[in-house]
Amino acid sequence: MQNQSTSNNTDPVSITLTDRLFDTLQRAIVEGEIAPGSKISEPELARQHGVSRGSLREAIGRLEARKLVERKPNIGARVVTLSYEQLIEIFQIREALEGMAARLAAQNMSDQEIEELQVLLEEHGQQIEEQQGQAYFQKQGDLDFHYRIVQGSKNHHLIGLLCDDLYHLLRMYRYQFGMRSRRSRQAYDEHHYLLNAIVARDPEMAELLMRQHIRSSRRNVERMLLEN
Amino acid sequence: MQNQSTSNNTDPVSITLTDRLFDTLQRAIVEGEIAPGSKISEPELARQHGVSRGSLREAIGRLEARKLVERKPNIGARVVTLSYEQLIEIFQIREALEGMAARLAAQNMSDQEIEELQVLLEEHGQQIEEQQGQAYFQKQGDLDFHYRIVQGSKNHHLIGLLCDDLYHLLRMYRYQFGMRSRRSRQAYDEHHYLLNAIVARDPEMAELLMRQHIRSSRRNVERMLLEN
DNA sequence: TCAGCCTAATATGTCGACAATTTATGTATT
């Protein structure tokens, strides 16, 4: 469904060099290949990727807009450093935004979309039964579920904010802090309650349950980080 | 308080050319000097402002990140076209985000900040008494109030999202649609209720009242636009 | 007259080079 590389262009080759660079660098930063807090040297990176500094600078500009790097005039760009405080900030924003997304999804998702989401959730349930402990599939499942809710809001601006901007920052935290989730069963249940509210077309309840879900996810992360 | 041109740099001249260009273009777009939907010609704009296309392109990239222009590869950039639907989307996002900001402000604002906000609100009250109908001051007052609440959340990411990204888009709508507010008295009252909740350090109530405030502001805009 | 193609003109994408600023290096002075 969300394959086909982001664009419905007629000519698939028309993707610009800056675009590819941006994707590559974003992945490298999110996955920690370029360490958090490290300086980004324009001459070096340009040489490594075989592109001119001009194209590279445009890519860095986009990374800056997504808060993946910070730039200071005449000094240069650095990969952001992750902090506990900023992670909390992100969770607060997610709570507000995804809560609204759930509210809107309860109003705007088509019946078919809801059915497909029920099917997806059943698959997650089976995966949890069969292979308990497969953290990867659980995380991926969690992301899939949230992704569909956000799409279901039909609010394009909101979708962009969540899926383009916040999503990658969050992924970066998962990689860096090794945020494995040990509460897949509970998360699965919470997804179920939320979906029930959407089936019932109850926006108020959907928002409430989504916010509770994200709050409990945040508490889980807090506990995990305090363990070290 | 928010003067001094965004930066606490040691050297005020160190602001880059791209920065100035960005500010200039953003203002021109927001105030309608460059019409919505119009094409942005790189050679023409570069010549007008006496800069190279490279610097201009970096500025355009930032405008794109703020959703003020839309870009298509090999085609060019256009100023966004405003629509009723998108305005509704923005109000939904504001409701979620500013609601959260109010919640956090009730927890995190200092006593002094709250006192200053009370003083500000009293001034607004007097202005409404004295010169009723001065739509400009009322709008400015509304912005000031919301601005301080957002700052009071102490969530830097949230502050950036609201004050850097959404704010200018909203201003653009105000200019384009001529959104004068005819409910200054009611807005003033709603601000008062909200402030009371913050004084009482009641996050739940603060969020609720902020969301109601934004919803009623949205309804007002809807009514106004339907009149044509 | 209109549709379709071919060519010219213009616009965007990318590059390498120069200018200005910051950082590193080395020297001198106390």
Add this chain to the structure above:
DNA sequence: AATACATAAATTGTCGACATATTAGGCTGA
């Protein structure tokens, strides 16, 4: 030896030019 200053090296900011893609205009043929 440590600090301060001066100089050199490297990095970022800005520019003009070339490569490539799109648009405009004219020509041909039905």
